[in-house]
Amino acid sequence: MPAKLPKHSQTPEQVLAAMREKKAADADWRGGRTFSLVYPAGDDVDALLREAQLLYLYENALNPFRFPSLRSMEVDVVGIAASLLHGGEDADGAMTSGGTESILLAAKTALFRARAERGVKDPQMLVPFSAHPAFAKACELLGIERVVVPLQDDLRADPKAAAELVNERTVMMLGSAPCYPFGVIDPIEELAGIAARRNIHFHTDACLGGFVLPFFEKLGRKVAPFDFRVEGVSTISTDVHKYGYATKGASVIAHRSRSTLLEHQLFKFRDWPGGGYASFAMAGARPAAPIAAAWAVLHYLGEEGYLRLARRLAETMDRLQSGVAAIAGLAVVGEPEMTLFAFTAAEGSDLDIFAVGDAMDERGWCLDRQNSPDALHLMISPEHDRIVDDFLADLGAAAKVRGPSRGGEARYS
């Protein structure tokens, strides 16, 4: 039965009590038992995000001329993101609602560019097998054929295969920094080089890495080239609502050159009675609160704060990864480079990895399932430093369980 609008008004207390009751069954992300979706960075950050959003709960970011403070915060957030990615003087961009919207806009830019510059009529996109589903969504929405670039043995996109697949119909090539399933960075230099030689738009998906890798580099950790320092990278998506620690609804699509933003991303329209209309985003009316939250957290933490959190992430990642690898029957998939990884049944072991997942569910841990290979997935946030020992103890016990599992249906949340 679909819900119906209640006949009678209710008190705010009644409404809020009903919501709290519903919420009781939700995942306990504050307790560090979930590994993606929310990226808690501490109570101080939470408190600031709440205040910043309250200040901008009602405004509409559609029209920057009515709310110049919003425009100025958006310009600051884009500028900060682009400079962390080593964009030059000509770099620019826009804020979006999330990684998916940034990717859709990169694809739109690439498609319109290819039509204008090379007259492409029957477009295709070269998408590594490990790339986020947002690229498949972009292909579906924009009428672009998705051509899969296979992975090398190290689980990174294969540039030799990409070189064979590229042709005059290719409107966009891309790589992830890092990819969601395995946490590895694709060979961006090689892939972007292939694109540059043919004047094809290249997108780096740094939705996960954009606010971690620059700080890992500063901490002296090895970071494979992925940003605008790589010749041929045209746009980069970087999510403030992931490792930038803003609440949801905040990402940046950064362009190497303002001209691709203005000529191919921007939508302009006059042909109706309502006056001139222009928008960089997929959405029309846009919430102001995520822009405020993003601006607030970037200024609150500053470089110092992000470095502090990056150090915590790195330590937690190292402890978790080596802890998992030390458990008999389990093996880490590939060589993860950032703060997320998958683990599977070690070669020769009779362990059913999804049965391990079930046993972890029973102990209250929410691990995502994935396939190719069958594996469980961990995405670490700074607050996970508190749960490492408990997690590894439970995983050690869970790894003694044998199948059958409740099912190996891969689940991405």
Ligand SMILES: Cc1ncc(COP(=O)(O)O)c(C=O)c1O
């Ligand atoms: C590598 C990567 N790209 C893009 C996205 C899409 O981001 P969003 O969920 O914010 O749309 C994700 C989400 O997890 C991701 O991991």
